[in-house]
Amino acid sequence: MATNASKTHLYRALCKRHFTSAAHKYAGYYGDVNVTVLPNKIAVGTVESTLPISRISVVIKAGSRYDPIEAPGLNHVLRTSAGLTTSSSTIFGITRNIQQIGANISCTGSRDTLTYTLEATCDKIVHGLKFFKDVVVNQAFKPWELEDNIPRIKYELAALPPQAKAIDLLHKAAYRQGYGNPLFVKDFNISKIGSETLQHHVVSLFTSSRASVTGVGVSSDIVTSFASDLELPVGSGPDVPAVYYGGEVFEESNTGLTHAAIAVKAAGLKNKDAINFAVLRHALGGWSSIKWSRGGSLLAEAMCGFDKPVSVSALYAAHADSGLLGFIISAPSSIAKSAVTSAAHVLSEGKIPNDLIERAKIQLKNEILHAAQNGEELVADIGNQILLFDGNYVTPLQLANDISQVSASSVTEALSSFFKGKKALGVYGNLNNVPYIDEIK
CATH class of the missing domain: 3.30.830.10 (Metalloenzyme, LuxS/M16 peptidase-like)
Structure with missing residues (x-):
């Protein structure tokens, strides 16, 4: 093996x-x-x-x-x-x-x-x-x-x-x-x-x-x-509807770092608004496209005030029936709560410059078209689409065209779900200075 x-x-x-x-x-x-x-x-x-x-x-x-x-x-x-x-x-x-x-x-x-x-x-x-x-x-x-x-x-x-x-x-x-x-x-x-x-x-x-x-x-x-010739039995099998609750779950481990993921309910892949949330994730960013640079995204800028290393990334977990919008932070436990609060403040402001949205659209299109050149990614994507979307398939080129049509107002509206929705929080690592949902404004 x-x-x-x-x-x-x-x-x-x-x-x-x-x-x-x-x-x-x-x-x-x-x-x-x-x-x-x-x-x-x-x-x-x-x-x-x-x-x-x-x-x-x-x-x-x-x-x-x-x-x-x-x-x-x-x-x-x-x-x-x-x-x-x-x-x-x-x-x-x-x-x-x-x-x-x-x-x-x-x-x-x-x-x-x-x-x-x-x-x-x-x-x-x-x-x-x-x-x-x-x-x-x-x-x-x-x-x-x-x-x-x-x-x-x-x-x-x-x-x-x-x-x-x-x-x-x-x-x-x-x-x-x-x-x-x-x-x-x-x-x-x-x-x-x-x-x-x-x-x-x-x-x-x-x-x-x-x-x-x-x-x-x-x-x-x-x-x-x-x-x-697969000889699979006939039947629909169990159906498990997606129900969002929100809340918080913690798991402690022997480490000096705290890893916190915060999100609210977002559109699933079957929802036409999923594309807006995908653009929003790239607009919020947090990662850098250039080695050793801090990145020019909103989340990255929010972490510049800390004197200790902090990692932050926007999160959009898109599933068939539901999704999660938020961010994930890894930081020393002593500043974890402050880092989470700073990142949450960026999302709660509900404002994203138009130039960042346009850049995010270009990044997302490049990501999709690049993945289409990978045969392993393509065959899995086609199989998942025709299975989850009742035989329908959207080509990477069609998707890129749809992304070009996304408006700044629709991305801003998607962002508003973060401060309007009920939050969910998952924390792994050192829990000495853990943030709680009530403290995330």
Whole structure:
């Protein structure tokens, strides 16, 4: 087993299981997306590509929001179990055959979906489909293999950034259940999630109407044939509505730093206002696009008065049915409360200069168009869109055009939700000088 943790995004690196060497990524041209719904109710999306690397993804509505109450963190165990022995293939057989064709199978998770992806060269990807199908729909969850997998999960937990833990706590405070379920299992709960629990979970959620199959650089006939042969049972599965509560959750750790994530309810991805919140996040900023510079954003400027190092970043966690708008701060515990108050004051003023909004629109468009050149990002994005949005897909170019039409007044209106809405707070680290919701004005 090998890992690609060093080249993936903060969350994606820790929500992934890799068990072969990764194929190299190239930038290239993609054609139009063709979307169809098969008789078995699986949505299929295909894209012609000139890239030498082809990808097929299976996206299933089985994110952490659907984890059972009695097994928090189950989604994490399920992700790391991808590639273990199935009913048709052993773990050795899967690994050996996938490596022989120079391919890669990975599993990533979010709060809404679980995504399995096969990557290989154009002439070899068909040879990996048999084992890819086993990984997706024929899991066996052998008890001894799950036990052998525990050290890997503990390694991922040990490498988990404290900011990710703070955001997990923020979701718990905001939603309690559903989106409030953790993306990462607690150390003490790993061994409690056994074979029967995983099997029941998969049977309940892995159904045809909850799945989509996407191919980039693979012929439509191959993708359609693969989707038709997945043999997923028919059924809609459980529906978990998103309910926002707000509140605060704290978790102490042995560190001198305090990591605080503060947010209010915002538009979800299915809401047309989501694009306004995405622009707002870039307008608030907090990070720097130039190495070693402090950045020119509003949040970055608010931190300039402190004589100790403070990290701040705007936060827009967009999910299918709901979202969170706010910011996350990492600071020494002695100034944590002051830093949070200063950042909250910026958002509560409700004013953003027009030039920052225009810059934010350009940054967001660049980010989206750049991601579209990454085949791994593109295949997952198409699969998630056609699954969550009932077969509809918005191209990166269309999205960039929509961003250009965003007005300054709509971004300002989105910002007003921060001081009008009920706040949620997640804090991880040193709690000696912790901020509370009542103190955040």
